[in-house]
Amino acid sequence: MSVEETIKALPKLEQHVHIVGSTKPETLLWLIEDSGADLPYESVEDLEQFYRYKDFPHFLNIYSTVNCTITKESHYERLTYEMMQSQAGCNVKHVEAIYSAWDHVGRGLDFSLMVDSINRGIRKATRDFGVTCTIRIDLVRNYGPEVGMKVLDLIEEKSDNIIAIDTGGSEEGFPPAPYKECYDRAREMGLHVVAHQGEGAGTDYIWECLEYLNPERIGHAVAAGEDTELMKTIAAKGIPIECCPVSNIRTGAVKDLSRHPIRSFMDHGIKVSVNSDDPPMFGTTMNNEYIQLHQKLGFTIEELFKISLDAVETSFLCVEEKERLLKQFQMEYARLI
Numbered sequence: 001m002s003v004e005e006t007i008k009a010l011p012k013l014e015q016h017v018h019i020v021g022s023t024k025p026e027t028l029l030w031l032i033e034d035s036g037a038d039l040p041y042e043s044v045e046d047l048e049q050f051y052r053y054k055d056f057p058h059f060l061n062i063y064s065t066v067n068c069t070i071t072k073e074s075h076y077e078r079l080t081y082e083m084m085q086s087q088a089g090c091n092v093k094h095v096e097a098i099y100s101a102w103d104h105v106g107r108g109l110d111f112s113l114m115v116d117s118i119n120r121g122i123r124k125a126t127r128d129f130g131v132t133c134t135i136r137i138d139l140v141r142n143y144g145p146e147v148g149m150k151v152l153d154l155i156e157e158k159s160d161n162i163i164a165i166d167t168g169g170s171e172e173g174f175p176p177a178p179y180k181e182c183y184d185r186a187r188e189m190g191l192h193v194v195a196h197q198g199e200g201a202g203t204d205y206i207w208e209c210l211e212y213l214n215p216e217r218i219g220h221a222v223a224a225g226e227d228t229e230l231m232k233t234i235a236a237k238g239i240p241i242e243c244c245p246v247s248n249i250r251t252g253a254v255k256d257l258s259r260h261p262i263r264s265f266m267d268h269g270i271k272v273s274v275n276s277d278d279p280p281m282f283g284t285t286m287n288n289e290y291i292q293l294h295q296k297l298g299f300t301i302e303e304l305f306k307i308s309l310d311a312v313e314t315s316f317l318c319v320e321e322k323e324r325l326l327k328q329f330q331m332e333y334a335r336l337i
């Protein structure tokens with residue numbers, strides 16, 4: 001087996017993937033047709049151009065255009081099912097999927113019906129491919145903390161399979177501190193708390209995030225690579241980082257992969273996971289993320305497997321599930337090498 005084939009066969013856990021960001025070009029064509037959206041795209045080739053970005057704000061703009069094609073709660077079932085199908089194709093055993101509820105509730109869609117639709121997609125994909133999935137809700141920072149509180153009200157009424165909250169969306173100009181009450185309330189509700197940070201803005205927001213939001217994990221955190229004190233603090237607090245290497249290249253958060261701080265994070269004692277973020281929108285998959293780390297940053301199979309194990313350990317699964325998955329990962333690895 002080639003090194004690439006072995007990497008593809010490694011068992012994996014995805015901690016950071018957006019359901020809408022997992023919309024394949026052919027599925028976007030179906031959404032455009034089904035919703036009657038006024039978009040000038042008719043082929044997968046057209047959409048390959050559409051899925052290219054000059055910077056992070058441009059990516060968020062395109063992402064928001066894709067959001068507008070979701071006009072029925074039921075659309076989420078297919079998006080979720082296909083996301084999990086692709087993940088299973090990379091030997092991902094468990095997914096923590098991100099759903100930005102207010103992107104749709106703000107336009108009149110029903111939260112409870114969307115959650116049902118997502119969970120239907122999850123149940124079908126688990127039955128067909130064996131992969132499992134839980135939901136983390138992105139409050140989307142640019143909507144502000146008042147909307148964040150409304151989303152928490154919705155979760156309080158219907159929490160089926162929802163295990164965590166997050167703040168993604170725009171970063172520059174939207175500091176984390178105003179979200180303190182949302183995060184405190186989410187913790188009281190028994191939810192895990194994560195924050196996208198240091199992706200589209202600098203280290204000051206990461207410091208502020210640590211102080212006010214006290215996240216259990218940080219998404220991206222690429223800016224932290226410039227600040228040794230910050231990396232030491234993140235390590236000392238035992239906060240893992242959800243790295244999304246190809247995403248960071250596509251949005252320009254990192255110039256090229258050889259400059260990605262993932263190794264520096266690990267050298268400072270921070271546990272990392274490797275994730276695909278918005279896979280078809282960034283032309284990536286979990287397999288590709290791992291292969292890129294091998295080809296561009298010299299990660300060995302052993303090191304990549306250690307990342308998979310750390311992703312299980314720092315996941316939001318219960319202790320029994322973690323133990324079961326760790327055993328399964330070890331058994332599959334033993335058969336591979």
Ligand code: ADE
Pocket residue numbers: 018021063168169170196199247277278
């Ligand atoms: N929403 C979808 N993808 C995102 C990303 N990479 N950063 C922030 N918000 C997002």
Ligand code: ZN
Pocket residue numbers: 016018168196219277
């Ligand atoms: Zn993300």
